[in-house]
Each structure stands twice: as C-alpha cells, then as structure tokens.
Amino acid sequence: xxxxxxxxxxxxxxxxxxxxxxxxxxxxxxxxxxxxxxxxxxxxxxxxxxxxxxxxxxxxxxxxxxxxxxxxxxxxxxxxxxxxxxxxxxxxxxxxxxxxxxxxxxxxxxxxxxxxxxxxxxxxxxxxxxxxxxxxxxxxxxxxxxxxxxxxxxxxxxxxxxxxxxxxxxxxxxxxxxxxxxxxxxxxxxxxxx
Numbered sequence: 001x002x003x004x005x006x007x008x009x010x011x012x013x014x015x016x017x018x019x020x021x022x023x024x025x026x027x028x029x030x031x032x033x034x035x036x037x038x039x040x041x042x043x044x045x046x047x048x049x050x051x052x053x054x055x056x057x058x059x060x061x062x063x064x065x066x067x068x069x070x071x072x073x074x075x076x077x078x079x080x081x082x083x084x085x086x087x088x089x090x091x092x093x094x095x096x097x098x099x100x101x102x103x104x105x106x107x108x109x110x111x112x113x114x115x116x117x118x119x120x121x122x123x124x125x126x127x128x129x130x131x132x133x134x135x136x137x138x139x140x141x142x143x144x145x146x147x148x149x150x151x152x153x154x155x156x157x158x159x160x161x162x163x164x165x166x167x168x169x170x171x172x173x174x175x176x177x178x179x180x181x182x183x184x185x186x187x188x189x190x191x192x193x194x
Contacts, residue, residue, distance in 0.1 A: 063120055
C-alpha cells in the first residue's frame with residue numbers, strides 16, 4: 001500500500017470514527033492529509049469506497065485474531081474464553097475502531113451494514129456460533145453469539161458514563177477482568193467449569 005493511501009486511510013479512520021460517515025466530506029479528508037480533493041479521488045473513487053476501505057483496513061487482522069482464538073487446540077469453553085479475551089483486548093487497544101463500529105451500528109445504511117456483515121463479520125460469527133453449538137447443541141446460537149459480543153462491547157461503550165457510577169474501578173475495564181466476568185456468567189449457561 002502506498003504511503004499516501006495509508007495516510008489517507010488513517011486520517012479517514014480518525015475523522016469517520018469521531019464524526020461519522022454522513023458528516024465527513026472528501027474535502028475534510030483531503031484537508032486532513034494536505035492533498036487536493038482531486039488527488040484524493042485518484043486513490044478512492046468516492047466516499048463510500050474510501051469508507052469501506054477504512055473498515056477493511058481497521059478490521060482486517062482483527063477478524064483473523066478472533067477466528068484464531070476460536071480455533072485454538074483447546075476445549076470449546078477455553079476457545080470461547082480466548083475469543084472473549086481477544087475481543088476485549090482489541091476493543092481496549094483500539095478506541096477509534098471501537099467508535100467506528102458503534103457509529104456504524106447506529107448510523108450505517110443497509111449497503112454498508114450488509115457489506116460489514118457479509119465481508120468482514122460473517123466467517124467470524126459463524127465460527128463463534130459453531131463453538132457455541134459444540135457446547136450446547138440445540139440452542140439459539142445466533143442470539144447467544146450476539147449476547148457474548150454485546151457483553152464485551154458494552155463494557156467499553158459505557159465507560160464514559162460508568163466512570164461516574166459509585167464503586168467504579170478502572171481495572172474493571174481490563175480485558176482480563178472482563179473475560180473473567182463474562183466467562184463466569186457463561187459457565188452457568190453452558191454448564192462448563194472454567
């Protein structure tokens with residue numbers, strides 16, 4: 001990838017995660033990287049293609065990490081635990097990615113959301129459901145997968161508010177702590193010891 005293209009993607013990621021797709025223009029992105037709008041269009045045909053490239057770039061290796069966690073040589077419950085820890089670590093380490101995913105869930109149009117589902121998340125989601133079914137065969141694996149992801153994601157999404165709640169402790173946002181908490185809830189459902 002060219003340096004200019006990489007610079008554009010990084011600037012666009014920052015802008016899209018901070019302000020959202022609809023608010024940011026190609027001119028805003030060109031200004032952020034000190035190039036002219038026509039030069040920006042040499043790299044990306046339109047804002048939608050730039051945005052999809054940002055999504056691909058930001059989620060690319062994260063998806064591979066999460067699928068790897070679900071396919072390690074271990075019991076099914078340990079693979080779920082590895083997935084929870086990996087996702088928690090990703091969300092902790094990359095707040096721009098976290099904001100971008102939240103923005104897309106709130107504001108995404110059907111085209112972008114379908115792209116995310118089909119291109120980036122589908123194989124990961126299927127892998128998670130397969131491990132869930134291995135643990136609990138005849139369950140609603142789809143809803144359980146959504147619940148697992150939601151339990152992890154919400155810890156980070158709500159942190160700006162929960163820091164003001166009574167008994168808040170910053171270490172409760174560590175990936176290890178979140179993993180311990182989520183797994184203690186899941187072990188009752190799956191009937192598996194940690």
